Amino acid sequence: MSFENRTYTADVTPGESATIAGWVHEVRDLGGIAFLIVRDKTGKLQVKIEKDEMDEELVESALDVARESVVSFTGDVKEEPRAPTDVELVPEEFELVAPADTELPLDPSGKVDAELPTRLDNRTLDLRKPEVKAIFEIRAEVLRAAREYFRSVGCTEINTPKIVATGTEGGTELFPISYFGEEAFMNQSPQLFKQLMAGSGLERVFEIGPIFRAEEHNTPRHLNEATSIDFEGTFCDHEDAMDVVEGIVVAAYEAVNENCAEQLEALDMADAFEVPEGGFPRLTYEEALDRINATGELDERLVYGDDLSTEAERALGEEIGSHYFIMDWPSEIKPFYIKDYDDDAETSTGFDLMHPSMELVSGGQREHRYDPLVEGFEQQGLDPDEFEYYTKMFKYGMPPHAGWGLGAERLVMTMLGLGNIREAVLFPRDRQRLSP
Amino acid sequence: MSFENRTYTADVTPGESATIAGWVHEVRDLGGIAFLIVRDKTGKLQVKIEKDEMDEELVESALDVARESVVSFTGDVKEEPRAPTDVELVPEEFELVAPADTELPLDPSGKVDAELPTRLDNRTLDLRKPEVKAIFEIRAEVLRAAREYFRSVGCTEINTPKIVATGTEGGTELFPISYFGEEAFMNQSPQLFKQLMAGSGLERVFEIGPIFRAEEHNTPRHLNEATSIDFEGTFCDHEDAMDVVEGIVVAAYEAVNENCAEQLEALDMADAFEVPEGGFPRLTYEEALDRINATGELDERLVYGDDLSTEAERALGEEIGSHYFIMDWPSEIKPFYIKDYDDDAETSTGFDLMHPSMELVSGGQREHRYDPLVEGFEQQGLDPDEFEYYTKMFKYGMPPHAGWGLGAERLVMTMLGLGNIREAVLFPRDRQRLSP
Numbered sequence: 001m002s003f004e005n006r007t008y009t010a011d012v013t014p015g016e017s018a019t020i021a022g023w024v025h026e027v028r029d030l031g032g033i034a035f036l037i038v039r040d041k042t043g044k045l046q047v048k049i050e051k052d053e054m055d056e057e058l059v060e061s062a063l064d065v066a067r068e069s070v071v072s073f074t075g076d077v078k079e080e081p082r083a084p085t086d087v088e089l090v091p092e093e094f095e096l097v098a099p100a101d102t103e104l105p106l107d108p109s110g111k112v113d114a115e116l117p118t119r120l121d122n123r124t125l126d127l128r129k130p131e132v133k134a135i136f137e138i139r140a141e142v143l144r145a146a147r148e149y150f151r152s153v154g155c156t157e158i159n160t161p162k163i164v165a166t167g168t169e170g171g172t173e174l175f176p177i178s179y180f181g182e183e184a185f186m187n188q189s190p191q192l193f194k195q196l197m198a199g200s201g202l203e204r205v206f207e208i209g210p211i212f213r214a215e216e217h218n219t220p221r222h223l224n225e226a227t228s229i230d231f232e233g234t235f236c237d238h239e240d241a242m243d244v245v246e247g248i249v250v251a252a253y254e255a256v257n258e259n260c261a262e263q264l265e266a267l268d269m270a271d272a273f274e275v276p277e278g279g280f281p282r283l284t285y286e287e288a289l290d291r292i293n294a295t296g297e298l299d300e301r302l303v304y305g306d307d308l309s310t311e312a313e314r315a316l317g318e319e320i321g322s323h324y325f326i327m328d329w330p331s332e333i334k335p336f337y338i339k340d341y342d343d344d345a346e347t348s349t350g351f352d353l354m355h356p357s358m359e360l361v362s363g364g365q366r367e368h369r370y371d372p373l374v375e376g377f378e379q380q381g382l383d384p385d386e387f388e389y390y391t392k393m394f395k396y397g398m399p400p401h402a403g404w405g406l407g408a409e410r411l412v413m414t415m416l417g418l419g420n421i422r423e424a425v426l427f428p429r430d431r432q433r434l435s436p
Numbered sequence: 437m438s439f440e441n442r443t444y445t446a447d448v449t450p451g452e453s454a455t456i457a458g459w460v461h462e463v464r465d466l467g468g469i470a471f472l473i474v475r476d477k478t479g480k481l482q483v484k485i486e487k488d489e490m491d492e493e494l495v496e497s498a499l500d501v502a503r504e505s506v507v508s509f510t511g512d513v514k515e516e517p518r519a520p521t522d523v524e525l526v527p528e529e530f531e532l533v534a535p536a537d538t539e540l541p542l543d544p545s546g547k548v549d550a551e552l553p554t555r556l557d558n559r560t561l562d563l564r565k566p567e568v569k570a571i572f573e574i575r576a577e578v579l580r581a582a583r584e585y586f587r588s589v590g591c592t593e594i595n596t597p598k599i600v601a602t603g604t605e606g607g608t609e610l611f612p613i614s615y616f617g618e619e620a621f622m623n624q625s626p627q628l629f630k631q632l633m634a635g636s637g638l639e640r641v642f643e644i645g646p647i648f649r650a651e652e653h654n655t656p657r658h659l660n661e662a663t664s665i666d667f668e669g670t671f672c673d674h675e676d677a678m679d680v681v682e683g684i685v686v687a688a689y690e691a692v693n694e695n696c697a698e699q700l701e702a703l704d705m706a707d708a709f710e711v712p713e714g715g716f717p718r719l720t721y722e723e724a725l726d727r728i729n730a731t732g733e734l735d736e737r738l739v740y741g742d743d744l745s746t747e748a749e750r751a752l753g754e755e756i757g758s759h760y761f762i763m764d765w766p767s768e769i770k771p772f773y774i775k776d777y778d779d780d781a782e783t784s785t786g787f788d789l790m791h792p793s794m795e796l797v798s799g800g801q802r803e804h805r806y807d808p809l810v811e812g813f814e815q816q817g818l819d820p821d822e823f824e825y826y827t828k829m830f831k832y833g834m835p836p837h838a839g840w841g842l843g844a845e846r847l848v849m850t851m852l853g854l855g856n857i858r859e860a861v862l863f864p865r866d867r868q869r870l871s872p
Binding site: 006021023024039040041068069070097098099100101104105108121122123124125126127128129130132133136137139140143144147151154156157158159160161162163164165166175176177178179180182184186193196197199200201202203204209210212214216224225227235368369389390392393395396397398399400408425426427428429431434435436 | 442457459460475476477504505506533534535536537540541544557558559560561562563564565566568569572573575576579580583587590592593594595596597598599600601602611612613614615616618620622629632633635636637638639640645646648650652660661663671804805825826828829831832833834835836861862863864865867870871872
């Protein structure tokens with residue numbers, strides 16, 4: 001059989017003949033009449049089987065199929081107010097395209113709840129559930145909107161290597177690779193490469209790609225392989241970079257709001273979905289400390305120089321109730337490649353963009369002067385010689401530049417209120433999970 | 437200084453004041469008058485320095501800068517027919533933003549040719565050359581156009597893991613990773629994952645992401661890390677999949693033709709760039725053999741069952757002179773997960789899309805039946821148990837599906853007639869090159 005003339009269930013027209021193809025979602029046998037609900041990527045359609053009036057072989061074979069089998073029906077589409085979508089198909093031809101076992105590890109009709117590990121082990125079946133499929137359709141829309149926004153502000157898409165000779169940040173752990181007998185690593189951030197490209201003739205660049213972090217923590221909001229949305233631009237300071245990320249976040253919500261009505265419906269969020277307005281509050285680190293301390297939620301008062309614990313972030317997020325920035329961090333708790341203020345070497349231009357429930361973005365203006373940069377490597381205990389491929393470019397006219405990295409999964413997770421970041425990744429990687 | 441009010445050199449308006457910022461491309465000192473050519477991502481602008489009439493400090497400091505230093509000038513923009521862009525800036529303010537060494541490892545003005553290794557070692561400088569920057573702006577446009585086309589045919593973007601427990605194809609070599617003490621690999625293709633997603637409710641999916649191949653050959657058209665454009669769709673046969681890839685290739689050329697006039701100009705290709713018309717010839721393998729043998733270019737005649745050597749591909753490409761498909765390959769020289777024709781088990785539905793100079797795409801209809809698939813693993817010498825996460829999903833209603841993978845770098849390389857695939861990657865990875 002050819003599927004050239006297949007019609008999606010959402011596209012059938014009453015009064016016309018159609019061939020539909022999809023999965024058997026449900027069989028309702030009422031005696032003289034039976035209904036097969038066929039599901040495809042666009043929705044579901046009722047197929048009416050009138051046992052006494054239809055070809056015996058068709059009736060028998062169609063009613064013999066197990067749920068989740070792949071089937072195809074050809075017949076007339078009729079209006080039927082009692083059908084779930086007000087139309088039904090009256091079949092003349094039936095084909096069992098691919099049978100399914102009667103025992104399924106996971107029930108795509110959603111009648112039996114499955115734990116997350118079972119779902120992750122059976123993503124093919126899991127993504128037949130409209131509310132799971134919706135997450136990934138929204139994720140795709142978020143990435144599309146991010147790219148569109150980047151282009152609207154003059155950014156060029158780049159792809160930087162994931163196999164690298166040296167780690168870019170020193171801080172986080174790296175996965176080692178054997179590269180033709182040499183030791184190499186999987187890159188934990190495109191940081192150094194995107195800076196090298198900002199200093200090229202491209203000036204403003206973005207990348208959406210995988211990053212790899214061998215961190216041991218196993219929490220509902222960390223992944224060992226994630227998708228990072230990265231920006232870097234010349235002649236930007238940190239506040240310009242904050243404007244760009246605010247624009248991206250708002251654009252992503254707007255795009256989902258405009259283009260994913262059906263998906264939000266499937267997630268039962270159609271009424272609850274709110275597009276943030278932008279103009280996110282920009283708190284200084286010290287203001288953030290004061291407001292956290294004022295909540296009285298922490299056992300111990302935070303003092304200048306403390307990093308913010310998960311608990312502190314939550315207290316502040318609850319207090320603020322919207323996206324917000326924290327800026328003007330103490331230099332000592334921000335990476336060395338982030339520039340300090342020219343008139344205040346103790347204060348960094350680094351910033352974080354926070355969702356009320358967690359950090360989404362880390363960024364800042366970069367150190368673009370050769371000597372302080374090389375000193376930074378040394379102070380970090382890193383050998384500047386190993387990074388010469390990067391530092392030497394700062395001797396040949398490196399403009400001031402700023403940028404940030406935004407976790408795609410965290411953006412989707414917070415947007416949709418998912419309880420575990422693994423729900424926003426098709427095939428997550430963590431300490432315990434390397435397969436599928 | 438703030439760059440909030442920076443104007444790109446391409447956007448200056450005669451009669452208005454502007455602040456421009458960029459790199460010193462050239463200094464022409466004519467005695468009483470001197471010209472500085474400032475370059476930014478949009479182009480170049482002449483700055484006129486009248487030594488006797490301008491502020492002495494400005495004149496001295498501006499004329500003291502080394503080429504490729506980052507500078508900023510503020511002043512009036514005037515029409516000047518003798519200037520390269522018919523306008524020039526008469527400066528009132530000057531700032532040396534970031535100095536450059538007087539000795540450069542590579543000359544961005546292009547007056548001194550550099551070998552490819554030197555260029556790759558100094559990509560920041562290399563991409564200041566308009567003709568190199570153009571390649572990567574075109575590459576970005578190709579990816580944008582590909583995604584747009586995918587969406588126009590109902591595909592959802594997916595991201596699949598790059599760290600995997602098992603290799604997907606067995607044939608090509610894998611880079612081993614140490615993953616929390618376990619052995620893992622960098623994925624050489626999203627093949628298995630995209631199939632798992634085609635069988636989900638998404639049905640039609642695409643991914644553009646990195647692939648990693650530990651193959652030892654070191655040629656001008658192989659990379660060890662590349663960007664793959666992948667498609668997989670249900671209820672598609674191999675000819676449907678061929679239609680999709682043909683659509684993508686034509687859409688990419690069209691987009692570049694429409695949106696990259698300036699870049700094609702920089703590459704000296706404005707007149708020579710041809711958009712392929714589509715309707716690429718679809719040769720069977722046997723027809724391909726006959727035509728290759730008829731050229732008389734090969735020392736030995738090809739016989740049925742032979743794979744096509746680089747030499748054979750070239751002979752055929754020259755003969756045909758346009759993109760073309762080769763289909764109906766002998767089953768034995770195509771991967772086991774590609775389906776054979778139902779009525780001819782010796783012939784595979786696998787196909788290749790060829791540019792006259794090299795292979796671009798490999799694809800086919802997939803084996804979607806559980807038993808033949810598991811047998812295929814065994815015949816390949818692979819342990820089906822290791823792939824159970826994949827094969828078991830074929831028991832739960834796996835529709836017929838087809839797909840392909842297209843090398844992004846080969847697409848750009850052949851489109852622009854580049855001599856080496858490394859010219860189409862910012863930071864290529866090969867046996868010798870792991871840095872930058």
